[in-house]
Each structure stands twice: as C-alpha cells, then as structure tokens.
C-alpha cells in the first residue's frame with residue numbers, strides 16, 4: 001500500500017515544481033525576458049518618481065498579471081504543439097486567442113503606466 005505524504009511535504013514539493021516552471025519560463029521565453037526588463041525599468045521609474053503606495057500596488061499587480069498571462073500562454077502553446085504538432089486551423093485559433101489574452105493584459109498595463117507616469121512627465 002502506498003504511504004500518503006504529509007501535507008506540508010506535498011505542498012513544498014508543489015512549490016518546488018512551480019518554481020522550476022518559473023525558471024524554465026525565464027530561461028526559455030523571449031517574451032518573458034523582455035517583460036522582466038520592462039518590469040525592472042518601471043520599478044526604477046517608480047523609485048525615481050517616488051510613486052505612491054497605491055501606484056506601486058497598481059504597477060506590481062500589472063507586472064504580475066502580464067507575466068503570469070504570458071506563462072499561461074506559453075503553457076497553452078506547449079499543449080497545442082503536443083496534442084497537434086501539425087498545422088491546424090483550430091490550433092491557430094487556440095494560440096491566437098491565448099495570445100490575445102496576453103495582449104489585453106499588456107494593453108491595460110500600458111494604460112496603467114500612462115495614468116501613473118504621464119502626469120509626472122508632463
């Protein structure tokens with residue numbers, strides 16, 4: 001009979017797998033690398049312009065949202081390529097929709113950045 005792992009060990013293992021996934025994303029995905037660079041720049045901007053706590057919350061939330069959406073998009077692309085490596089109209093649609101979701105979050109992030117920084121720049 002298989003012995004059940006203690007809850008805490010099981011959870012720690014899951015965190016380990018998730019951390020491994022995050023490292024894979026950071027190492028292999030060009031889009032995520034670009035987003036990390038942008039995140040570093042806006043974080044520097046946040047300190048430079050001494051943005052408020054609320055602005056930090058909005059900025060950090062948007063960084064997290066865009067990068068996690070990108071991660072989900074990458075996972076969907078991998079599933080699509082695995083289940084159907086050949087060209088197919090439906091696979092194209094699935095990938096376009098997943099990319100569209102990332103695009104929406106990126107667009108909102110740009111709007112939030114404009115709301116925070118435009119009044120400080122103009």
Ligand SMILES: Nc1ncnc2c1ncn2[C@@H]1O[C@H](COP(=O)(O)OP(=O)(O)OP(=O)(O)O)[C@@H](O)[C@H]1O
Nearest residue numbers: 031077084085086087088089091092093095096099
């Ligand atoms: N198997 C396929 N069948 C039909 N169309 C596809 C297929 N694979 C990709 N496409 C089309 O090409 C586009 C780009 O797909 P691809 O998998 O290269 O993603 P990408 O946007 O270049 O992502 P990344 O840069 O993260 O690899 C898709 O959005 C889709 O329109």
